[in-house]
Amino acid sequence: MATIGTATSQNSKCHLLELPAELRNRIYRYSLLEDRQSGIDIYPQTFAQPPLIRTCNQIRAEASSIYYSENTFYVDAPDFDHRLLAAFYTQIQYVLKHGVYIGARIHVDNRDATSWSNLVAYIKTYFDGKPLPAIDCGPQCATNSCGAAHHIFKVAKLKVVEGSCSWEELKSTMEIMKDMAEEQADGRWKWT
Numbered sequence: 789m790a791t792i793g794t795a796t797s798q799n800s801k802c803h804l805l806e807l808p809a810e811l812r813n814r815i816y817r818y819s820l821l822e823d824r825q826s827g828i829d830i831y832p833q834t835f836a837q838p839p840l841i842r843t844c845n846q847i848r849a850e851a852s853s854i855y856y857s858e859n860t861f862y863v864d865a866p867d868f869d870h871r872l873l874a875a876f877y878t879q880i881q882y883v884l885k886h887g888v889y890i891g892a893r894i895h896v897d898n899r900d901a902t903s904w905s906n907l908v909a910y911i912k913t914y915f916d917g918k919p920l921p922a923i924d925c926g927p928q929c930a931t932n933s934c935g936a937a938h939h940i941f942k943v944a945k946l947k948v949v950e951g952s953c954s955w956e957e958l959k960s961t962m963e964i965m966k967d968m969a970e971e972q973a974d975g976r977w978k979w980t
Contacts, residue, residue, distance in 0.1 A: 805846060816840070816851040817858070827860035827895075835876050853888045856880055861894045868898055868906035868937065870913060870920060877919045884919060894921055902933045904966060904979040911944045911962065915955055933977050936969035 804812060819840050822828050841851050863873050873896060883890065901907070907923075914920045923934070923941040940962055947953050947961075970978055 805844075809850075812850060813854065816854045820851060820855040820859070822859050827862050830861055830863040830872065830876055832872055832875075835872070835879065837879065848882070849886075852880075852883045853886065856883045856890045857888050861890075863894060863896050865896045865898055865901075865910075867901045867903040868910050868923075869903070870906070870910040873920060874913060874918060881919075896921060896923070898923060898934045898937065901937065902977055902980045907937050907940070907979075908959070908962065911941060911958075912955065914941075915944065915948055915958065933969070933973075933979065936965075936973070940965045940969070 804815065807815075820838055837852075838855065841848050841855060861876070863876060865873050873894075876894075877884075880890065910920065910923070922945060923937045943961065943965065944958055947958050953961075966979055
């Protein structure tokens with residue numbers, strides 16, 4: 789009869805990459821997926837990739853798509869400050885290049901944002917071809933600055949897709965939209 793000590797020493801080593809792909813994927817999901825309700829909060833100090841993904845190129849290739857496509861990410865972009873979001877998107881370029889769809893699972897918190905200069909910087913970054921998600925706060929923000937920013941971003945996105953204007957022309961259009969949005973706000977909020 790084998791004792792625990794002998795049984796352990798008789799077991800052969802199990803290397804992750806030698807396991808069948810289906811089993812590796814189950815391990816990746818167990819290790820990398822968060823509860824759908826809570827998701828993953830992205831802050832400057834917490835957006836590093838999980839250590840498992842950084843282990844080796846093969847594991848990165850296999851596990852990144854699971855981590856980024858099956859989790860929900862919440863990015864705080866206070867007052868339209870897009871720097872953290874831009875850094876997060878830069879980090880995931882590997883996944884984006886391989887066609888993994890993640891855009892619908894990234895929620896950006898811009899509630900009560902009124903910084904015009906940050907909004908302009910956000911749209912300029914998008915205009916320059918850097919990957920950033922659209923500003924879309926949902927129906928609850930229809931009457932505040934985030935709702936106005938959503939419409940300004942939609943116009944900017946259309947102009948970028950069409951390639952129909954320069955940055956200076958787009959910026960002038962945005963200034964007009966800024967003034968219109970403040971008028972419609974009727975004192976409830978103002979761009980800062």
